[in-house]
Amino acid sequence: MSDIPEQSGLPIRVATSSCLLGEEVRFNGGHKHNGYLTKTLARYFELIPFCPEVAIGLGVPRPPIRLVRDGGQVRAVGVADRTLDVTEDLVEYGRTVSATLDDVSGYILKRASPSCGMERVKIYSEKGMPVESGAGLFAQTIMHERPLLPTEEEGRLMDPVLRENFIERVFVYHRWLSMCRTGLTPAGLVDFHTRHKFSILAHDEVAYRELGQIVAGAGTASLPQLAESYATSLMTAMKKRATRKLHSNVLMHIMGFLKDRIDKDDKAELLEIFEKYRHGQLPLIVPVTLLKHHLRRHPDPYISRQYYLQPHPEELMLRNSL
Numbered sequence: 001m002s003d004i005p006e007q008s009g010l011p012i013r014v015a016t017s018s019c020l021l022g023e024e025v026r027f028n029g030g031h032k033h034n035g036y037l038t039k040t041l042a043r044y045f046e047l048i049p050f051c052p053e054v055a056i057g058l059g060v061p062r063p064p065i066r067l068v069r070d071g072g073q074v075r076a077v078g079v080a081d082r083t084l085d086v087t088e089d090l091v092e093y094g095r096t097v098s099a100t101l102d103d104v105s106g107y108i109l110k111r112a113s114p115s116c117g118m119e120r121v122k123i124y125s126e127k128g129m130p131v132e133s134g135a136g137l138f139a140q141t142i143m144h145e146r147p148l149l150p151t152e153e154e155g156r157l158m159d160p161v162l163r164e165n166f167i168e169r170v171f172v173y174h175r176w177l178s179m180c181r182t183g184l185t186p187a188g189l190v191d192f193h194t195r196h197k198f199s200i201l202a203h204d205e206v207a208y209r210e211l212g213q214i215v216a217g218a219g220t221a222s223l224p225q226l227a228e229s230y231a232t233s234l235m236t237a238m239k240k241r242a243t244r245k246l247h248s249n250v251l252m253h254i255m256g257f258l259k260d261r262i263d264k265d266d267k268a269e270l271l272e273i274f275e276k277y278r279h280g281q282l283p284l285i286v287p288v289t290l291l292k293h294h295l296r297r298h299p300d301p302y303i304s305r306q307y308y309l310q311p312h313p314e315e316l317m318l319r320n321s322l
Contacts, residue, residue, distance in 0.1 A: 011046040012174045013103055017110035018049035020154050025051040029061040032110060034154045044313060045170070048104065050097055052115045052138040056089040067114045067123045069131060074123055076114050076137050087137060090115050094141025101146055105177060106170035109139050111155040118143070118153045148173065148235040160321035161241055167318060168311045169238045172196065175307075176231060184227055186218035193230070198308035200237055202250045207237030247322075248278040251287050254303060258291075261298040270294075284322040 018025045022033035037047060054060060064079045065086060078084030101107075110116040117136040125131045135143065143151055150169035156162045179192055193215045201208045214230045251274050259267065273290055276282045292309055303309070312318060 010178060012105050013048055014045040014106040015104050016047045016049055016108045017116045018051035019110055021047060021049050023049060025054050025060055027062050027064045052090055052093050056086055056093050065114050067121060069123055069125055090137040091141050094138045098142055098145035105174040106150040109153050111153040118151055148231055164318040164322055165241055171312050172238055189218045190215055195305050195307050198250045198306050199311055202242040202246050203240045204237040207233055244278050247284055248274055254291055257300045257303050258294055258298055262294055283320050285319040
């Protein structure tokens with residue numbers, strides 16, 4: 001079985017908080033350079049920098065801001081000078097940026113930032129005490145305007161499961177955008193779903209069945225409405241963390257395509273490896289590699305087109321830690 005290449009040939013564009021790329025745009029004139037982004041992900045993604053605080057004119061260096069609960073609203077105000085209020089500016093810039101993200105497949109945000117933090121950003125009371133947490137106002141706007149866009153914080157990318165989940169979603173969303181850009185057809189939707197079936201199953205069994213029912217309407221229902229419903233369900237499902245139990249289920253499904261082609265010893269070895277993986281004794285890359293070995297010897301046209309066996313470049317080694 002040959003590896004599955006990305007079919008569009010178009011760059012995979014991922015928006016990124018500018019400071020993570022080493023740009024000196026922080027309130028203190030510094031940066032938060034992240035080597036994983038610039039040395040690893042940059043080999044596969046075109047990283048597009050945005051710094052909302054600079055974009056709205058706060059300058060570098062600048063007075064720091066924080067989120068404050070003001071009655072029923074959270075506002076972004078100066079830490080030392082509460083008359084500095086950039087709430088509307090950040091929200092409006094978020095809407096402006098959102099309108100430019102049609103060809104962007106993901107967004108990596110700066111953790112804990114009152115503008116860019118995706119979650120767990122401190123929100124203070126009017127008396128200056130942290131009382132709750134939420135999202136930075138710019139990030140919150142992006143996520144509201146672009147609910148299907150994969151988003152993640154650089155800190156959470158250090159978690160192997162979250163890192164693999166985000167990068168897989170970026171590739172899935174990129175393929176979806178590429179297909180829609182070239183012209184969505186009923187046949188194209190069916191083919192897209194067919195190639196992603198096992199990937200979806202590894203994340204959400206219920207969504208796997210629901211998406212199959214949506215695709216069954218291709219050719220009869222309104223295609224734009226069908227596509228919107230499909231994309232929403234797809235990206236919601238892919239956001240759920242794949243578990244060892246669900247991965248094991250997918251591995252067994254794939255083995256089913258080999259059961260009449262391999263001998264009993266090979267079957268026993270596969271089952272043993274699957275069981276060790278399910279109990280956390282082996283990383284996912286081991287059973288997947290063994291399956292691919294058998295599929296090279298006994299190719300199957302249906303399985304050979306499944307993205308599950310290579311959802312992202314092997315060089316990223318994302319499954320080595322799962």
